[in-house]
Amino acid sequence: xxxxxxxxxxxxxxxxxxxxxxxxxxxxxxxxxxxxxxxxxxxxxxxxxxxxxxxxxxxxxxxxxxxxxxxxxxxxxxxxxxxxxxxxxxxxxxxxxxxxxxxxxxxxxxxxxxxxxxxxxxxxxxxxxxxxxxxxxxxxxxxxxxxxxxxxxxxxxxxxxxxxxxxxxxxxxxxxxxxxxxxxxxxxxxxxxxxxxxxxxxxxxxxxxxxxxxxxxxxxxxxxxxxxxxxxxxxxxxxxxxxxxxxxxxxxxxxxxxxxxxxxxxxxxxxxxxxxxxxxxxxxxxxxxxxxxxxxxxxxxxxxxxxxxxxxxxxxxxxxxxxxxxxxxxxxxxxxxxxxxxxxxxxxxxxxxxxxxxxxxxxxxxxxxxxxxxxxxxxxxxxxxxxxxxxxxxxxxxxxxxxxxxxxxxxxxxxxxxxxxxxxxxxxxxxxxxxxxxxxxxxxxxxxxxxxxxxxxxxxxxxxxxxx
Amino acid sequence: xxxxxxxxxxxxxxxxxxxxxxxxxxxxxxxxxxxxxxxxxxxxxxxxxxxxxxxxxxxxxxxxxxxxxxxxxxxxxxxxxxxxxxxxxxxxxxxxxxxxxxxxxxxxxxxxxxxxxxxxxxxxxxxxxxxxxxxxxxxxxxxxxxxxxxxxxxxxxxxxxxxxxxxxxxxxxxxxxxxxxxxxxxxxxxxxxxxxxxxxxxx
Numbered sequence: 001x002x003x004x005x006x007x008x009x010x011x012x013x014x015x016x017x018x019x020x021x022x023x024x025x026x027x028x029x030x031x032x033x034x035x036x037x038x039x040x041x042x043x044x045x046x047x048x049x050x051x052x053x054x055x056x057x058x059x060x061x062x063x064x065x066x067x068x069x070x071x072x073x074x075x076x077x078x079x080x081x082x083x084x085x086x087x088x089x090x091x092x093x094x095x096x097x098x099x100x101x102x103x104x105x106x107x108x109x110x111x112x113x114x115x116x117x118x119x120x121x122x123x124x125x126x127x128x129x130x131x132x133x134x135x136x137x138x139x140x141x142x143x144x145x146x147x148x149x150x151x152x153x154x155x156x157x158x159x160x161x162x163x164x165x166x167x168x169x170x171x172x173x174x175x176x177x178x179x180x181x182x183x184x185x186x187x188x189x190x191x192x193x194x195x196x197x198x199x200x201x202x203x204x205x206x207x208x209x210x211x212x213x214x215x216x217x218x219x220x221x222x223x224x225x226x227x228x229x230x231x232x233x234x235x236x237x238x239x240x241x242x243x244x245x246x247x248x249x250x251x252x253x254x255x256x257x258x259x260x261x262x263x264x265x266x267x268x269x270x271x272x273x274x275x276x277x278x279x280x281x282x283x284x285x286x287x288x289x290x291x292x293x294x295x296x297x298x299x300x301x302x303x304x305x306x307x308x309x310x311x312x313x314x315x316x317x318x319x320x321x322x323x324x325x326x327x328x329x330x331x332x333x334x335x336x337x338x339x340x341x342x343x344x345x346x347x348x349x350x351x352x353x354x355x356x357x358x359x360x361x362x363x364x365x366x367x368x369x370x371x372x373x374x375x376x377x378x379x380x381x382x383x384x385x386x387x388x389x390x391x392x393x394x395x396x397x398x399x400x401x402x403x404x405x406x407x408x409x410x411x412x413x414x415x416x417x418x419x420x421x422x423x424x425x426x427x428x429x430x431x432x433x434x435x436x437x438x439x440x441x442x443x444x445x446x447x448x449x450x451x452x453x454x455x456x457x458x459x460x461x462x463x464x465x466x467x468x
Numbered sequence: 469x470x471x472x473x474x475x476x477x478x479x480x481x482x483x484x485x486x487x488x489x490x491x492x493x494x495x496x497x498x499x500x501x502x503x504x505x506x507x508x509x510x511x512x513x514x515x516x517x518x519x520x521x522x523x524x525x526x527x528x529x530x531x532x533x534x535x536x537x538x539x540x541x542x543x544x545x546x547x548x549x550x551x552x553x554x555x556x557x558x559x560x561x562x563x564x565x566x567x568x569x570x571x572x573x574x575x576x577x578x579x580x581x582x583x584x585x586x587x588x589x590x591x592x593x594x595x596x597x598x599x600x601x602x603x604x605x606x607x608x609x610x611x612x613x614x615x616x617x618x619x620x621x622x623x624x625x626x627x628x629x630x631x632x633x634x635x636x637x638x639x640x641x642x643x644x645x646x647x648x649x650x651x652x653x654x655x656x657x658x659x660x661x662x663x664x665x666x667x668x669x670x671x
Contacts, residue, residue, distance in 0.1 A: 017658045018651070024633040026651065028658055030669050038551065040501035051645070054655075066499065080499035087501050124669065131550040131574055147552035147578035148503075149644075157648040159655060161633065195486055196544040199573055229547065231573045252668035260668050295486050316485045316542055413495045413549075422518075434490040434548060436513050 004270035006167045007234050008202045011142040011267070015125050017159055027162045029154050030124040033110040034061035034097060036088040037415070038129030042152035043091040054158045056096035060119050063088055063102060064109045065415050069378050069405035072102055081416065095155070108381020108407040111135040111349035115219065116383055118248025122237035122264040127154055132349045132431065133232075134225040138218035139245070140237035140267055142202070145226065166276040168201040168230065172209035174284030179465040181359070182217035183351060183429070183448035185209065186224045187289040189281055191299035198230025201277065204269065205235050209283035215244040216355035223350045224431050227296040236268035288464055290336055291433045291446040293324035298433070300336060302451070302463045308332040327435055328443050329423065336461050339445070343426040344375040344456035345438070346402075346449050348412035351429035352380025354387050356449040360429075361393040363453035363467050369401035370459030376418065377402050378410040402456065414439045427455035470583040471641035475564055476610040477537035480527050481601035487541060488548035489575065493557040506553055507560030528561070532605050538565045540594065540601045546575025555579040565611050567618070569594050580634050583641065585613060587628045597626070613639060 005013070017026040039061070046052070053059065066081040076082040085102070092099040100106040106113065111132050114120040122140035127133060129151040136143035150160055170193075172185055190197075203225050210218065218235045225233030242261055245251045252260040287301040298321075300307065309325065309332065312318035325332065330339070346352075346360050357379065369375045377397050379385035385407055388394055394404045411418040412430035414437070420426055422441025429452050430437075433444040445461060454462040497509045515526045522529040528536065539558070545568045546554060555578050558566070565585045579586050589597070600620055601607045610619040613635060618626040637644060648655075663670045 014662075017654050020633060022632045024631070026648065026654070028655070028662075037498050041503050041552075044501070045645075049645070051649075078499075084499055084501060121668070123666075129550060129552075131548065133550075145550035145574050147550055147555075147574060147581060149552060149578065149581035153645050153648065156645050157652075157655060158659075159648060159651075161644065161648075163631070195547055196570060196572070199544070199570060226548075226574075229544065229572060250671075252671070256668050260666075263666060295488075316483075319483075320485050413490075415495045415498060432488075432490070432548060434488045436494050437490050440494065440513060 004272040006269040006273040006275065007140060007204055007236055007267055008142065008165070008167055011123055011125065012164055014123070024161055024163055026159050027125060028159055029127055030058065031119060031126045032059045032151070032154050033114055033126070033128035033133070034059050034151070035065055035110050035128070035130065036063045036084045037065040038148050039091065039151055040084065040087045041148045042155060043095065045152045046095070046155060051156045053095045053097065053155045057098065058158065059097045059155070060114065060117070061088060061092045061097045061099040062107055062110055062113055065409045065413065067102060067408040068416050069408050069410050069418060072406055078417070105382035105386060108384065109349045109352060109409055111223065112352055112380035112384065115139065116248070116381060118245055118251030121245065121251065121260070122241060123267050127160065131226045132223050135219050135223040135349055137222040137225065137233040138215060138235050139241055140234060140264065142232055142234070144231040165202040165231065166200055167274070168198060168203045168277040168279065169275040170203055170205050171207035171278070171280045172205065172283050173207050173280060174209055174282040176209060176283040176286070179288055179450065180283065180286055181448055182213055182220040184286055184289045185281070185283055186221045187291070187296070187299050187446065188286045190224065190228045190296050191289070192281065193228055193279060195227060195295055195297045196229040198225060198228040201230045202232045202234060203228070203230045205233060210235055211238065214355055215240055216353045219353065220350055224296070227431060237264045288448065288451050290451065290461055292328070292330065292336065293321065294327055294433055294435050295324070296431070296433060296446065298324060302336055302461070304336055306330045306332050306334045306336070337463060338460065340425070340460045341427045341455050342373060342424045343420060344373060344452050345411045345426055345428040345430065346376065346452050347378030347380065347410050348430040349380065350431045351449045352378065352384065354384050356429065357384070357388050357393050360449040360453040361396040363450050363464060364400040364402060364457065365396050367400055367457045369456045373456055373459055375402040375456040376405060376411060378405045379407050381407045411438050413437060427452045427461060469581070469641050469643065472564060472583055472585050472613055472638040474610065474612045475537060476608060478532050478535055479538035479540050479597065479601040479607050479609045480533040480536035481598050482527060482539055482541040483598055485542035486544045486547055489546060489551050489554040490548055492546065492554040493551065498551060498553055503556050504560055506557035507562070510557040510561045532607070535562065537562050538567065538609055538611065539563050540597050541566065541568045543569040545571050547572040550574045550578070552578045555582045555584055559584055567594060567597055580638065581644070583638065585611065585638060587618070589626065589628060593626055
């Protein structure tokens with residue numbers, strides 16, 4: 001009998017064009033997502049060498065990182081951003097790449113748009129010049145972020161040189177308590193294995209708590225795999241995956257759909273497949289999670305307090321903790337629920353999908369944002385925005401005092417006008433609490449959409465379980 | 469890509485762990501459409517004071533480290549975003565080699581594409597090289613890629629491992645896309661085979 005294979009092994013093996021004697025593989029790439037920030041130099045490289053895009057239709061381009069989330073009718077005010085968007089528009093035209101312009105309802109964050117359009121499918125290899133490409137692994141696709149040189153390499157050749165990653169399986173058991181969801185699960189995992197815990201690995205998320213998640217929840221989990229150091233996260237495709245995909249504009253149709261589903265059903269890992277590393281987490285054992293520091297591994301349960309650097313595992317970590325506390329303006333021992341915030345941000349490729357907005361709206365409904373707190377809701381795509389408006393979520397938010405914006409990456413990385421002022425503190429559904437990530441000197445606490453809504457209303461970091 | 473053969477240069481110590489790509493180059497510099505010119509923005513938030521002047525305490529603002537071409541740093545260097553602006557900024561400053569216990573995967577790959585050699589060594593060895601790098605004007609290391617050794621100021625040689633394909637590309641300054649385009653037949657062969665088995669991937 002053939003050696004049992006993991007989901008990762010199967011996708012990998014079916015995409016190897018050739019292998020060198022040292023084990024480097026030329027890997028076929030099925031799809032590439034393109035955005036304005038990491039592609040200009042790649043297209044310029046093609047132009048300078050007189051090369052073409054090998055399969056233009058295997059790409060999909062959209063502007064997201066730089067775009068304002070206010071009035072779309074006006075030209076972009078920031079000159080550099082405007083040039084970058086114009087540059088992408090010129091490049092997609094010249095190289096024949098499919099593109100959703102800013103005025104198209106399908107525009108949004110690349111990692112929201114791909115799944116929404118059915119561009120993302122199980123068993124594929126997908127890349128994008130963005131580390132959160134890991135998101136698409138929720139469909140059982142091998143999806144990872146690449147740099148601009150690799151964007152150019154894929155455009156020109158539809159392949160990449162890669163060495164196979166190691167297999168890691170993270171099994172999540174148990175039923176999470178009310179108020180605990182996908183974001184808490186992935187933050188708990190990052191806290192457990194550390195930001196370099198997955199380096200060199202592809203992580204397969206498995207177990208009943210993962211199977212029980214919606215596709216949106218699985219995307220949140222896979223999205224932040226990179227924050228644990230792994231380039232890609234994976235969840236085996238199942239009936240939920242097929243139900244989510246069926247009828248999407250770029251999904252297979254008719255007879256081909258049946259063939260595709262039959263193929264996708266062969267992808268889940270075989271019984272007895274070997275993993276280089278196994279980790280387990282009991283979802284029933286965790287409370288809502290928030291971050292206290294400047295690395296996504298700096299997590300604590302909402303019932304906890306800011307930790308003491310004296311408890312650090314080694315001198316390097318102790319120094320890093322002291323620096324984090326200084327940057328964050330926090331003292332060891334402070335209860336997390338005593339930390340006041342000035343900004344609340346709901347959005348990003350981690351938590352900008354319809355289900356995230358529904359969870360936040362359920363907390364915001366009939367309540368008011370605390371005085372002095374600026375609260376932003378930025379849908380992940382124009383279609384998410386339309387759906388939310390159909391459900392009346394926009395009114396729930398605006399009546400509570402949240403701003404309702406246009407789609408984009410926004411305050412997740414503060415390349416557009418949405419940013420924190422120095423020293424300003426946010427409760428954020430985004431993925432990184434690095435120094436300066438949401439604006440120079442800004443202080444970020446990561447948490448789930450419901451927890452951010454709770455913090456916006458309380459005016460300080462709060463336990464969503466106290467909101468009935 | 470510029471070749472990398474041997475390099476003798478000042479090594480700068482940056483004893484921090486988890487240095488993320490936002491710290492290497494903040495997002496506001498990502499609006500450029502060029503690969504060059506990012507050197508002055510490297511480590512912006514920790515290199516300059518709030519008024520924009522240089523922070524005299526930051527290592528790269530001191531002599532002789534302004535001319536450093538080698539960086540010795542802590543674990544998980546380059547974590548976070550996939551922005552190739554991070555290696556572009558390091559290269560534009562002058563760095564051609566970075567030594568650490570480990571690197572984030574995407575940053576690792578991006579650096580090699582730009583002619584920067586990344587060397588992974590055990591923590592104890594990095595600690596030794598870190599103390600070499602703290603020797604000011606004497607903080608000179610020689611990195612010999614062909615022989616895969618680092619020569620310390622006292623003459624001791626430290627061996628390092630490197631993937632043979634990456635070594636080959638660096639030593640020869642190869643254009644990877646050019647190499648791959650020579651394999652167009654193999655790629656076409658793969659495509660025609662998979663067009664019949666998984667046709668929906670080729671719509």
